[in-house]
Amino acid sequence: MKPEPVEPELSPAEICRSVGEVLDQIGDKWTVLVMRTLAAGPIRFNELARRVPGVSRKMLTATLRRLECDGFITRTQIPTRQSWVEYALTQLGRDLLGPITVLAEWAFANRGRVLEARARFSERS
């Protein structure tokens, strides 16, 4: 369901710009955690706040606004007696989780190599 295989070759300059932009969008403290939590299905604001450990409501609001603005999630008012707002991933958001998961799996598979490097570095300096 990805948009296209596209051309496999990308110039280094295009790579740099692309990765810079996407890291500006998702490289902050909470964005990916929120998206991963939304991956399980639509969820309300306060439930989301509970499931993302440590996030303040202020940062959660800011993160959700940005994700909504960039088209990665939807925000739906459900009028009932109480206020009720549901957030959910869009197709674009689900698509983005693919490359993010690739990165996460790499990090998980290689965390030992990083820890070894740090140990060597600290004992050498």
Next chain:
Amino acid sequence: MKPEPVEPELSPAEICRSVGEVLDQIGDKWTVLVMRTLAAGPIRFNELARRVPGVSRKMLTATLRRLECDGFITRTQIPTRQSWVEYALTQLGRDLLGPITVLAEWAFANRGRVLEARARFSERS
């Protein structure tokens, strides 16, 4: 030359932790730009500073230290008449460029969808 295909299934909690750690490492302003520049081959400090547009020497130093500590690059003193220090990617660093490039290519292929979403968002609010 990747370490292993590893188990394809990763629990959501492990994904979150992994991606949080790797984003802490590479999610800042300069790390990926520096690594992409190093991908062309070993390079000296000041040449690196010239090729990464806008970076200050202070931030470049900090970025390189961290990359070295985490095992993504090597720092080599070459004693000659002048000071001479070369930085180069390690195998671990080259491996990391794989998932990063996946992300960059996704961002490049989908940047139009994000721009459309922003246009819709701004005209709706």
Next chain:
DNA sequence: CCGGATCCAATCCGATACTG
């Protein structure tokens, strides 16, 4: 329940000047 608004501390980061 879902936020917005404000204050404040910590951190980031660029500019500048200096060293071996």
Next chain:
DNA sequence: CAGTATCGGATTGGATCCGG
């Protein structure tokens, strides 16, 4: 050439209070 040291503005993000 390859950094280090210090200052100060800008940004980040938590705490708290307030409102619909």
